[in-house]
Amino acid sequence: xxxxxxxxxxxxxxxxxxxxxxxxxxxxxxAEKLGLVPNVLRAYAxxxxxxxxxSAMYNDLMLGESxxxxxxxxxxxxxxxxxxxxxxxQVAHGAAVRELSGDPKLGEAMVMNYRAAPLxxxxxxxxxxxxxxxxxxxxxxxxxxxxxxxxGFSDRDIWDIAAVAGFFNMSNRIASxxxxxxxxxxxxxxx
Numbered sequence: 001x002x003x004x005x006x007x008x009x010x011x012x013x014x015x016x017x018x019x020x021x022x023x024x025x026x027x028x029x030x031a032e033k034l035g036l037v038p039n040v041l042r043a044y045a046x047x048x049x050x051x052x053x054x055s056a057m058y059n060d061l062m063l064g065e066s067x068x069x070x071x072x073x074x075x076x077x078x079x080x081x082x083x084x085x086x087x088x089x090q091v092a093h094g095a096a097v098r099e100l101s102g103d104p105k106l107g108e109a110m111v112m113n114y115r116a117a118p119l120x121x122x123x124x125x126x127x128x129x130x131x132x133x134x135x136x137x138x139x140x141x142x143x144x145x146x147x148x149x150x151x152g153f154s155d156r157d158i159w160d161i162a163a164v165a166g167f168f169n170m171s172n173r174i175a176s177x178x179x180x181x182x183x184x185x186x187x188x189x190x191x
Contacts, residue, residue, distance in 0.1 A: 023051065039088070075126070076127065077168045
């Protein structure tokens, strides 16, 4: 997989040049494992402290220890991004759902309308909660948390659902405000 070398956003924020050795190493690991350096990382490379903070939070939430599977976390990312109509994240995380599930139709349904996807009751409850956090966080109440507990989620899992949803609500706004473009390779990945 290859990427165009264009700027990853509509904003003129050139990367630090040269990139610090740690950042270059991180980008090289991404290129090796993913076949690309995600444009979101390239976009943040104008400010290494912001890039490091973003990467640390992303890696903790999406790849770290959790009662949520990686697929469940990607599903939350897609649902939040779909509600927010974030082009970058719908494309990038839709590809991740396709990869992790092995089901291209699931990835498409998640991007378009998660209610059309073949989900179990646990996944539906999780995504309904993420949707409510995105649209009406001030209306979340104990009954919403209890509905998750009733599906087997622990209080720590509920925290993780909220943290992933909150992170992508923030990321969607940055991506939209900056005109962030998804990597070309995401469009055809895992179909």
